[in-house]
Amino acid sequence: MIERHLLKLRLRDVISAEEEAALRGTIVDTVVHAANRTIARAGESLQHSTLLLEGLIGRYKDLRGGSRQITHLHVPGDFADLHGFTLKRLDHSLLALSPCVVARASHSRLQEITERLPHLTRMMWFSTNVDAAIHREWEVSLGRRSAIQRAAHLFCELQARMAVVGLAEPDSYALPISQAELAECLGLTPVHVNRVLRDLRERELLEFRSGQVLMRDVQALKRLAEFDPDYLYLQPLPL
Amino acid sequence: MIERHLLKLRLRDVISAEEEAALRGTIVDTVVHAANRTIARAGESLQHSTLLLEGLIGRYKDLRGGSRQITHLHVPGDFADLHGFTLKRLDHSLLALSPCVVARASHSRLQEITERLPHLTRMMWFSTNVDAAIHREWEVSLGRRSAIQRAAHLFCELQARMAVVGLAEPDSYALPISQAELAECLGLTPVHVNRVLRDLRERELLEFRSGQVLMRDVQALKRLAEFDPDYLYLQPLPL
DNA sequence: CGGTAAGTTGACGTGCGTCAAGTCTCGTGG
DNA sequence: CCACGAGACTTGACGCACGTCAACTTACCG
Numbered sequence: 001m002i003e004r005h006l007l008k009l010r011l012r013d014v015i016s017a018e019e020e021a022a023l024r025g026t027i028v029d030t031v032v033h034a035a036n037r038t039i040a041r042a043g044e045s046l047q048h049s050t051l052l053l054e055g056l057i058g059r060y061k062d063l064r065g066g067s068r069q070i071t072h073l074h075v076p077g078d079f080a081d082l083h084g085f086t087l088k089r090l091d092h093s094l095l096a097l098s099p100c101v102v103a104r105a106s107h108s109r110l111q112e113i114t115e116r117l118p119h120l121t122r123m124m125w126f127s128t129n130v131d132a133a134i135h136r137e138w139e140v141s142l143g144r145r146s147a148i149q150r151a152a153h154l155f156c157e158l159q160a161r162m163a164v165v166g167l168a169e170p171d172s173y174a175l176p177i178s179q180a181e182l183a184e185c186l187g188l189t190p191v192h193v194n195r196v197l198r199d200l201r202e203r204e205l206l207e208f209r210s211g212q213v214l215m216r217d218v219q220a221l222k223r224l225a226e227f228d229p230d231y232l233y234l235q236p237l238p239l
Numbered sequence: 240m241i242e243r244h245l246l247k248l249r250l251r252d253v254i255s256a257e258e259e260a261a262l263r264g265t266i267v268d269t270v271v272h273a274a275n276r277t278i279a280r281a282g283e284s285l286q287h288s289t290l291l292l293e294g295l296i297g298r299y300k301d302l303r304g305g306s307r308q309i310t311h312l313h314v315p316g317d318f319a320d321l322h323g324f325t326l327k328r329l330d331h332s333l334l335a336l337s338p339c340v341v342a343r344a345s346h347s348r349l350q351e352i353t354e355r356l357p358h359l360t361r362m363m364w365f366s367t368n369v370d371a372a373i374h375r376e377w378e379v380s381l382g383r384r385s386a387i388q389r390a391a392h393l394f395c396e397l398q399a400r401m402a403v404v405g406l407a408e409p410d411s412y413a414l415p416i417s418q419a420e421l422a423e424c425l426g427l428t429p430v431h432v433n434r435v436l437r438d439l440r441e442r443e444l445l446e447f448r449s450g451q452v453l454m455r456d457v458q459a460l461k462r463l464a465e466f467d468p469d470y471l472y473l474q475p476l477p478l
Numbered sequence: 479c480g481g482t483a484a485g486t487t488g489a490c491g492t493g494c495g496t497c498a499a500g501t502c503t504c505g506t507g508g
Numbered sequence: 509c510c511a512c513g514a515g516a517c518t519t520g521a522c523g524c525a526c527g528t529c530a531a532c533t534t535a536c537c538g
Contacts, residue, residue, distance in 0.1 A: 002491055027517085029528085033304060038478065042467065059375070060376065061379050063379065063384075063465060064385055064465055067383055068383075069378060069379045069382040069383045071378045071379065072375075072376040083368040083371060083372075085362055086364050086365040086368050086478060087368050087369075087372070087472060088476045088478075090475075091372045091375065091376070091469060091470035091472075110513060114357045114360060114361055115357045118353045118354045118357075118360070121353060121357070121360060121364075122325055123351055124324050124364075125360075125364045125367070126325040126326065128364070128365055128367065128368055129322040129325050129326050129421075130326075131371060132367065132368075132370060132371035132374055133326070133330045135310075135371055135374035135375060135378060136298070136300065136310040136311075136330065136331055137330075138378055139307040139308060139310045139374060139377050139378055139381055140300050140302065140310065142378055142381035142382045142426065143308040143425075143426025144302055144306055144307075144308045144426060145302075145379045146493080147493075147494070148495095153328045167298070178515090178516065178517090179516075179517065180516080180517095186382075187382025187383060188382065188494075188495090189494075189495055189496080190516090190517085191494090191495075191496080191497095191518085191519090192493085192495070194517065195494090195518090195519090198519095203241075210503095226251060226303055228329060230282070231330035233326060233330075235459055237328075239325060239327075295486090377511080385526095386525075386526070387524080415530055417483090417484065417485090418484075418485065419485095427526075427527090428526075428527055430486085430526090430527075430528080430529095431486090431527070432523085433485065433487085434484060434486090434487090434526090436485095437486085437487095441496080449535090
């Protein structure tokens with residue numbers, strides 16, 4: 001159930017059997033969400049954190065005027081709102097971008113972990129800090145990169161993150177998301193995203209069709225995006 | 240020394256005398272940095288976290304081509320890189336935007352806190368999660384708000400955060416930063432920031448001159464920015 | 479009083495937004 | 509099997525917010 005999450009944690013540091021059991025013990029149930037459903041709304045107070053098992057989840061914030069910005073994409077194995085454990089209410093909403101299966105981790109059991117298992121607590125803290133590092137990289141994209149670089153960077157990031165949990169080939173992966181939703185990640189309009197995708201296709205860098213990403217020239221794509229995976233913290237370093 | 244940091248924490252929850260002492264005990268020394276000096280460079284491994292006592296610090300990332308994006312501004316009382324405790328190396332650099340006084344908190348003593356003081360550990364975790372919430376709001380600004388809204392939003396955010404640590408009046412505060420650095424926060428060029436500031440001035444919303452912010456019409460400014468301080472988590476909620 | 483960095487302004491260019499009219503895809507019901 | 513509708517995608521024409529370039533002013537400091 002939480003195997004993919006453990007894969008990610010163990011990339012960083014050793015997780016003992018006791019820690020693994022404690023983590024498994026936080027899960028109280030499993031829920032299925034249909035595509036395009038809001039899973040949690042900004043401002044709600046929380047009793048659980050959402051661990052994504054299957055599908056794609058986006059964190060987003062609405063603006064007056066009806067537009068919205070997706071601030072983070074979650075792949076299977078990610079906690080979508082582990083930060084909700086200390087924040088108690090969310091400043092953003094959660095959206096199922098595709099049909100999703102999620103496990104729900106009880107905050108009271110997470111609290112017990114923080115009382116008894118300092119090392120595992122540091123690992124959970126670490127997870128939320130990596131999320132923040134991803135936010136920073138998205139700020140750089142939104143603030144300083146051109147539309148095509150932004151798109152290329154996002155595709156590179158998702159390949160790297162999906163690969164960790166066994167969901168990506170070196171040059172392809174499933175990304176069940178519409179161009180309009182991509183636009184909400186990239187701070188662009190759907191029309192311009194469409195043009196950027198055509199551009200990437202015509203340059204023979206990448207194709208994105210019917211929820212499938214095919215990287216035709218991984219090296220050139222990473223060069224265009226200035227992609228450096230260091231900010232994902234995928235190397236071992238004991239806590 | 241760490242009074243301003245305690246002010247922020249105590250806005251959220253009670254800090255016991257033992258916890259306060261432990262926090263004070265993490266500080267090993269105090270360092271002064273001149274303006275425009277890089278305090279820590281992306282990629283370096285860390286033994287300390289930086290608590291800002293006086294001045295302004297920015298987190299930034301460099302891009303090929305020489306431009307850079309500032310992803311977060313720190314005011315006195317903030318840890319600029321508490322996340323460095325679990326990340327072990329930074330994905331961004333730290334820049335003293337004005338002359339700064341910082342206290343350095345030893346990671347080994349922070350580690351002891353995580354072993355002995357679960358509640359204080361949750362408070363520190365909370366702090367880094369608020370930083371992430373601020374990153375999200377900046378993503379919204381960079382992705383979806385116009386230049387003038389972005390600027391207005393940043394000025395509102397900094398007023399709220401400075402006020403918490405006693406460094407802002409309801410309508411004014413010191414912000415020792417150049418227009419070029421503002422541009423690096425806002426994802427704009429210095430030239431355009433200059434025009435936006437003139438626009439804000441001519442609309443009689445806000446003046447920014449010689450490092451001083453004067454909000455001439457706070458209500459209208461917040462309306463323009465769509466500023467809602469919920470994402471700063473300034474209300475009490477026990478952990 | 480001269481040098482340097484910060485701020486200001488105007489003329490002009492362009493990347494992305496807007497608007498509008500398609501086409502393509504696919505699920506549903508006749 | 510086809511008709512239909514709805515949503516996703518595509519494309520072209522045009523507009524504008526912000527970028528670029530360059531000249532100038534102001535503030536500050538030695």
